[in-house]
Amino acid sequence: MQIQINTDNNIENSERLTNFFSNEVKNELERFDNLITRVEVHFGDENSEKFGKNDKRCLIEVRVAKKEPVAVTDYADTIEKAFNNSLTKVKKVLNSTHEKMRENY
Template structure:
């Protein structure tokens, strides 16, 4: 599974952070690895330099084999919480989509 990481102009991430995110995503989506060809993670800060509630955004898009791409977005107070929320959402979505394929 190929993983691409992106940030918007309002959010800068260190190489260590991006590596951690990549490894965490591989680990959490491991059971779907034979079905997913690529995953793309987008991080953003909705309010730029201002503080705000739930202003950090993480969108995860996956490209399953033989299916249309799917994407989820989660907003939270921190980037870590946004990432973890998006991972939970994409795992639930993949459980649903892949589960239907397996039951056929």
């Protein structure tokens, strides 16, 4: 499973940030490793330098082999919360996709 972490110009990307979120994705989506070819995580700050409630965005796009990509988005007051919420959503979608694939085989 290939994992790519992206940030917009308002969130500083660092090796530590990339390693942390990459490891979290690996650990949480390990069960679906045979289905997933690539995961892209996109972080953004919708209000730039201004303060805003729930202005941090996390979009997770998962490429599933032989299927359309799956994308989920969440907004929160920190990128960590937005990431965790998005990861929960994507796991639900992947569970559903996995069940449907098993029913067809």
